[in-house]
Amino acid sequence: MKMILKDLTKGTLIENPVLVLALGLCPTLAVSTSAINGLGMGIAATFVLVMSNLIIALIKKLVPGRIRIPIFIVVIATFVTITKLVMAAYTPALSKALGIFIPLIVVNCIILGRAEAFASKHNVIRSLADGIGMGFGFTLTLVLLGAFREILGSGTVFGANVMGSSFQPALLMILPPGAFLSLGLMVAGSRWILEKTGKEG
Amino acid sequence: MANLLVIAIGAILINNFVLSRFLGLCPFVGVSKKTETAIGMGMAVIFVMTLASAVTWVIWTYFLSPGTSNIFWIIANALGSDTPAAAFDLRYLETIAFILVIASLVQFVELVLQKTSPALYEALGIFLPLITTNCAILGVAELNTMSLGYSFLEALVHGIAAGLGFTLALLMMSGIREKLEFAPVPKLMKGLPIAFIISGLMSMAFLGFSGLKF
Structure with a gap:
């Protein structure tokens, strides 16, 4: 029970996939132009991560070691295709905003990384918890980064104006350079928090 | 012909794959510590990207x-x-289909290089397996077909140019990071954070190219 709780929470900060492990950087930078885009991407990737962790933990004994990577990729690509079709049908605006980064969830290294490093070695329950935990960490990072850029770049959060009408938005923040600068500051910030709480390791 | 030139300049400078499209960031951050490895990685990416564009x-x-x-x-x-x-x-x-084709293509290229050109294999070998999960390769395939609807020749030129753009960004980054070794970077900013800040500044410079019009 204690292990499962640890699997669920480690992704938030201590093993945050983006800020600490530096995985899944492309979608993080590309879709964090607003909090809602970040949330959409986070949920889509979490769904794929949890489902592929589940399937891989179930079939791990049947998969021959030498061809495991192609098999993992096919499992992941299947769930990505499901996600892509569902999003195109039910959330067309979000699907359009995220663009090619939805099919590119396939090559998001968080997902293959967790399949290889965790789900192929642990039981189903723990793999599910790991998927949820890591997915939450990824989503949280994307939403925070998206909100940060949205506040500075357009003065809104989730589309609601928070900075007042006199605020001059810094367009740069929602352009590509803003993504790099914000993520750089965010990684430094997460290190600072880890150092303060003494959880660095 | 002019059309192909526009595609090439666009992919190298205006919509640089790393600095403006955010594709291929893992190798961009991961192997940009030394210029030598950056060149190897860049060559491998150009090679695979061109092939992948054609095949996909x-x-x-x-x-x-x-x-x-x-x-x-x-x-x-x-x-x-x-x-x-x-x-x-x-x-x-x-x-x-694309991810399977790209994964097999990379394996195939690795085998062919190993048999036919040991020198090239020596230079590119260790980078090839990493390339399968490089989102720039799948990204260029998706862009060529789904988003931009290019013809075969256009897709090929876009593939080469995207690889060149990636290599350009990677080389610039590695040059800066080699010099950065001697700079007094604050402890919290060492490594990843400062790499992102530098990329941000480079991206800002590349934003200037978006004014290029033909």
Whole structure:
């Protein structure tokens, strides 16, 4: 029970996939132009991560070691295709905003990384918890980064104006350079928090 | 011809794959510590990207897209089936098809290089396995077919130019990071954070190219 709780929470900060492990950087930078885009991407990737962790933990004994990577990729690509079709049908605006980064969830290294490093070695329950935990960490990072850029770049959060009408938005923040600068500051910030709480390791 | 030039300049400078499209960031951050490895990685990416652009274009046009050029329809038609050509629409399989094709292509290239050109294999070998999960490769395939709808020649030029753009960004980054070794960077900013800040500044500089008009 204690292990499962640890699997669920480690992704938030201590093993945050983006800020600490530096995985899944492309979608993080590309879709964090607003909090809602970040949330959409986070949920889509979490769904794929949890489902592929589940399937891989179930079939791990049947998969021959030498061809495991192609098999993992096919499992992941299947769930990505499901996600892509569902999003195109039910959330067309979000699907359009995220663009090619939805099919590119396939090559998001968080997902293959967790399949290889965790789900192929642990039981189903723990793999599910790991998927949820890591997915939450990824989503949280994307939403925070998206909100940060949205506040500075357009003065809104989730589309609601928070900075007042006199605020001059810094367009740069929602352009590509803003993504790099914000993520750089965010990684430094997460290190600072880890150092303060003494959880660095 | 002018059209191809516009595509090439666009992919190298205006919509640089790393600095403006955010594709291929893992190798960009991971192997940009030394110029030597950056060159190796860049060459490997140009090589695989060009091949992948060509192969995925063929897969998309002749296997997945509906119409009278779909191979499955041609076979079915030859066998006497009267299913309309529009019914052979496999485009929803594009993600699975592309990633499998790219993964096998990389393996194949690795084998061929190992047998035919040991020198080139020495230079590119260790980078090739990493390339399968480089999102720039799948990204260029998706852009060529799904988003931009390029012709074969355009897709090929876009693939080469995207690889060149990636290499350009990677080389600049590695040059800066080599110098950065001697700079007094604050402890919290060392490594990843400062790499992102530098990329941000480079991206800002590349933003200037978006004013290029032909």
